[in-house]
Amino acid sequence: MRRELCEALVARAARPELVFLTGDLGFGALEPLREALGERFFNAGIAEQNMIGVAAALASEGLEPWTYTIAPFCYARAFEQIRNDVCLHRLPVRMLGNGGGYGYGVMGPTHHALEDYGVLSTLPSLRILVPAFDSDVADVVAAAGASPGPVYVRLGRGELPTGCRAPAYAPWRRLRAGRGPVVVAVGPMAGVAWGAFAQDGDAGPEVWAVSELPLALSPPPQAFSDALAGRTLCVVEEHVAQGGLGQALAAWCLTNAAALTGFRTVTAAGYPSGTYGSQGFHRRESGLDAEALRGLLA
Amino acid sequence: MARHGHTLRAESRPPGTVATASPPAPQPGLLAPGLLTLARWRLLAMHRTADVGHLGGNLSALDAMMLVHHELLGEADRFVLSKGHAAGALYVTLWSRGLIADAELDSFHGEGTRLPGHPPARGLPGSRFGTGSLGHGLSLAAGLALAARLQRRTGRVFCLTSDGEWQEGSTFEALIFCAHQRLANLTILIDHNRLQGFGTTGEVASLDPIGRTLAGFAVEIREADGHDLAAMRRALAPGTDRPVVVVLHTVKGRGVPAIEGRLDSHYLPLTEAQYLAAILGTPEAMSGETATGESA
Numbered sequence: 001m002r003r004e005l006c007e008a009l010v011a012r013a014a015r016p017e018l019v020f021l022t023g024d025l026g027f028g029a030l031e032p033l034r035e036a037l038g039e040r041f042f043n044a045g046i047a048e049q050n051m052i053g054v055a056a057a058l059a060s061e062g063l064e065p066w067t068y069t070i071a072p073f074c075y076a077r078a079f080e081q082i083r084n085d086v087c088l089h090r091l092p093v094r095m096l097g098n099g100g101g102y103g104y105g106v107m108g109p110t111h112h113a114l115e116d117y118g119v120l121s122t123l124p125s126l127r128i129l130v131p132a133f134d135s136d137v138a139d140v141v142a143a144a145g146a147s148p149g150p151v152y153v154r155l156g157r158g159e160l161p162t163g164c165r166a167p168a169y170a171p172w173r174r175l176r177a178g179r180g181p182v183v184v185a186v187g188p189m190a191g192v193a194w195g196a197f198a199q200d201g202d203a204g205p206e207v208w209a210v211s212e213l214p215l216a217l218s219p220p221p222q223a224f225s226d227a228l229a230g231r232t233l234c235v236v237e238e239h240v241a242q243g244g245l246g247q248a249l250a251a252w253c254l255t256n257a258a259a260l261t262g263f264r265t266v267t268a269a270g271y272p273s274g275t276y277g278s279q280g281f282h283r284r285e286s287g288l289d290a291e292a293l294r295g296l297l298a
Numbered sequence: 299m300a301r302h303g304h305t306l307r308a309e310s311r312p313p314g315t316v317a318t319a320s321p322p323a324p325q326p327g328l329l330a331p332g333l334l335t336l337a338r339w340r341l342l343a344m345h346r347t348a349d350v351g352h353l354g355g356n357l358s359a360l361d362a363m364m365l366v367h368h369e370l371l372g373e374a375d376r377f378v379l380s381k382g383h384a385a386g387a388l389y390v391t392l393w394s395r396g397l398i399a400d401a402e403l404d405s406f407h408g409e410g411t412r413l414p415g416h417p418p419a420r421g422l423p424g425s426r427f428g429t430g431s432l433g434h435g436l437s438l439a440a441g442l443a444l445a446a447r448l449q450r451r452t453g454r455v456f457c458l459t460s461d462g463e464w465q466e467g468s469t470f471e472a473l474i475f476c477a478h479q480r481l482a483n484l485t486i487l488i489d490h491n492r493l494q495g496f497g498t499t500g501e502v503a504s505l506d507p508i509g510r511t512l513a514g515f516a517v518e519i520r521e522a523d524g525h526d527l528a529a530m531r532r533a534l535a536p537g538t539d540r541p542v543v544v545v546l547h548t549v550k551g552r553g554v555p556a557i558e559g560r561l562d563s564h565y566l567p568l569t570e571a572q573y574l575a576a577i578l579g580t581p582e583a584m585s586g587e588t589a590t591g592e593s594a
Contacts, residue, residue, distance in 0.1 A: 019448065040448065045478075047471035050437045054475065057441020060426060063448065080431060081468075085438060088419035088428050 001155045002029040002098065004137035009066065010036045011138075012145060019058055023048050023069035025098070030068070048073050052081035052093070059091035064145065070104065071097030071113035071154060075120055086150045087123040093151070094144045100130065100154035100187060101238030101268065102282035109276070114268045116154060117186075118243020121214040125149040128213040130187030132166075132173075134158035136211060139169035156188040156238075157279075161195030171212035172221050180205040181262070181297050182227050185236040186245050187211060189288060193236050196290035197298070205234075205297055215248050225256065232262030234297055238288055241267040264296065329368040329527065333394060337364055338553050339577060340403065341390045346573045348407035350415065354550035354563025356387040358491040359458060361525050362546055363391045366456050366487075370534060374453030376442045378427060380435020381460035381489060382416035388425060389413050397424040433466025435459060436486065440476045443484040443541075454536065458487045462494035465503045476541045477516040484541040485534060486517075489524065491550035495564055509545040517541045524548035555579070 006029055012018055013036035020037055021044045022030065034041045044051040048069055055065035067074065074097045075082065086093045097113060104111035117128045127147055131140045135158070144151040160166050167173050175194045183205045185193040190209030197204045206227055212218035233253065235246035246265035253260060269286040276282075283289050287296070338360060345353050359381065371377055379388050389406065392398045398413075405411040412422055416430030426442075429435050439457035446453050463469055476484055490508060492499050505511045509519045517540055522533035524546030533544045550564070551557035556572040568576065 042479075044475060045471075047475065049433075049468040050440070050471035050475050053434055053437025053468070053472065054441035054444060057427075057438045058445050058448075061442065061445035061449065063445055081434065081437070084419075084428065084431055085434055090420070 001131060001134055001137050001158055002026075004134050005096065005141065005155065006030055006033050008138040008141035009033050012141065013037050015064060017062060017064040019055075019063050019065045021051050021055055021065060021067045023051055023067070023073055025069050048078040049081050052078040052095070053085045055093045055095075056081070056085035056089065056091050059086075059093050060089065064092070064094075066094040066096060066144075068096040068098070070111055071099050071116055072111065075113070075116045075152065079119065082120070082126075082150070082152075083123055087126050090125045090149045092147055092149055094147070095150070095152045096155060097152060098155045100156040101189075102279040103156050105278040105282070106276055109271060112282075113154065114238070114240050114270065115243060116152070116239070117213050118239060120152050121243060121248070123150075127151045127217050128154065130154045130156075130211050130213070131169075132158070132187050132190045132209045132211055133160050135160075135166045136169045140211070154187060159188045159191030159195070161191060161198050164194060164198060169211070171210070171218045172224055173209045173211075174223065174227075175207045175209055176204075178202060178204040178206040181232040181234050181264075182206045182208065182224075183234045183236060183293070183297065184208040184210055184224070184245070184249070186213075186239065189236050189238050192283075192288070192290055193293055196293040200298070210245060213245065213248075215252055220249075220252065225258065228253070228258045228260055230259060230261055232264065232297075233258075233260050234264040234266065236266045236288065236293065238268050238283065238286075240270070241265060266293065266296065323373070324367065324369050324371055329365055333368070334361060334364055334527075337390050337394050340393065341386055342554070342568070342573060342576055344390065344403045344406045345386055346568055347404055349567050350407050351563075351565045351567045352383050352386065352415065353554070353568065354493065354557060354560070355381060355460060355489070355491065356384045357552040357554060357563075358524065358548035358550045359384040359489045360387040360390070361527065361552070362487055362489065362530060362548075363387050363458060364394065365527055365530050366458075366534070367391050367395055369531070370454070370456065372453070374446075374451060376426065376439070376453065376455045378435045378439040378442065378455070378457045379417060379425070379429055380439070380457055381432065381463060382428075382430035382435075383460075384458070384489075385413070385415060385417050385430075388417060392422075392424045395424065398422075432460065432463035433468035436469050436472035436476070439484060439486070440472050440479070440481060443476070443481040444479060446483055447481070453483065455481075455484045456487065457484065458489060460494070461488055461490045461492065461499050461505075461508060462502070464488070464505055464508060473512070473515055473517070480516070480539060481541050482537050482539050485537065486541060486543045487534075488543065488545045489548050490545050491548045493550045493559070493561055493564060497561070509543070512543055517543045519543050519545065521545045521547065525552055
């Protein structure tokens with residue numbers, strides 16, 4: 001999604017208040033943005049805590065700061081700056097975290113983002129956006145840019161199933177209808193789940209994509225709520241169970257007395273074999289692949 | 299926690315001071331010695347009423363904070379209190395500028411207060427950021443200085459740090475950024491009272507002499523007695539092409555002989571006897587302006 005991100009921000013670069021700060025990342029991807037922004041593009045160096053603090057102050061002066069780095073270097077390294085400097089002041093800093101989930105694959109566990117939106121969901125006023133498809137990125141950038149408060153964007157790799165056409169961006173989207181279990185997946189995992197059941201008939205699972213969290217800021221639509229009655233709900237996310245959408249939706253279902261017949265979650269298991277590989281390797285170890293999902297629900 | 303009834307409210311309000319949203323513009327030479335003494339008394343009374351400590355680092359920073367707010371800080375300028383544990387000194391300084399009502403100071407540390415032990419994130423006129431966790435303020439100040447440059451605005455940014463907080467890595471991240479970006483509109487004040495929470499800065503993790511340590515960065519280092527107004531005025535003059543770092547040599551617990559230069563002044567509140575001795579002592583000795591014989 002980096003290319004789409006760069007294009008969307010270049011299209012926005014004419015706004016004089018837009019300021020972009022990168023933590024020394026973007027080689028081979030963000031050069032057009034650097035060109036477009038000129039003095040408003042900063043390589044803030046390998047100093048993410050400072051980058052977030054600087055961005056908070058820029059926002060307090062009415063500028064529109066965006067920060068960019070590998071996801072854990074933002075939400076984990078600079079968590080206190082996000083908490084204190086950005087969220088306590090409800091400042092509209094747009095934090096872009098690249099490589100959601102196991103996105104950095106065999107680069108190793110320090111580069112994975114398996115608990116980002118769980119951690120960040122605990123902070124007041126922070127809106128979390130997780131585009132599912134490449135075509136979502138422009139809308140996500142527009143939504144983040146228009147947000148009056150802080151935003152974290154979890155960027156990954158769009159995984160639109162072959163032969164499918166991504167629907168227009170929305171926080172909650174039904175990707176396929178079906179009378180079977182209701183599958184709800186976060187961000188790019190929605191494409192994986194959609195692909196797993198794309199060939200099934202009407203009796204197959206219904207698949208939803210969620211691209212905005214937490215539920216307090218982006219509650220499920222009525223159509224989703226209506227779909228749950230008498231069915232099993234399965235939440236799929238490339239994120240640890242703790243603090244994930246699964247736990248949030250379980251609480252939501254209890255609060256709203258959803259008449260489910262079953263509840264399942266498929267989440268990031270970490271590193272069960274103690275070995276490392278591609279994003280696909282880690283997903284398979286966690287059951288976050290089409291074959292495993294079919295085995296679970298088909 | 300017990301709240302004592304000490305107050306200097308009626309007696310200590312600066313002439314003409316009321317709670318307003320728009321204090322008069324600061325002007326050089328306006329910080330009268332009497333006002334500095336009054337602020338110190340009000341700070342002591344406020345802490346005594348609340349029965350809370352952290353006095354040492356408030357007293358070491360008060361003179362500089364008052365000078366900046368009364369003589370340097372105009373509409374276009376910004377102040378960031380990075381050493382948030384000096385919140386009391388900030389509140390009293392804002393009171394002395396008419397931004398906090400006198401009665402509100404008595405709510406310090408109380409239930410439902412706008413004046414907690416470290417500055418709040420929102421809702422306090424004259425205080426832009428909530429701070430307290432050390433190592434945040436300089437990045438915020440850097441962002442303000444950068445914003446002024448990007449928005450083609452004049453105006454200076456002042457950031458008051460403690461000396462201990464230079465042990466925070468994030469402070470150095472910020473300094474590298476400030477120097478690299480040549481934020482010449484930024485002045486960093488270091489309250490160098492040499493005492494931190496559990497020892498002297500020299501014992502805990504020494505950067506001493508801190509001015510020389512920081513001189514390797516592309517910043518202009520200045521040093522001054524942090525209780526000598528004339529010396530601070532000179533040191534706080536605008537820089538030229540790079541950030542200015544002013545090392546203020548201060549005394550923790552300044553003006554209260556019982557706690558001056560003592561480690562326990564970082565945490566412990568004054569006893570009744572210490573408070574009365576401080577208030578009833580000689581005002582001249584507390585104000586500090588007479589130390590060099592220079593009038594304010």
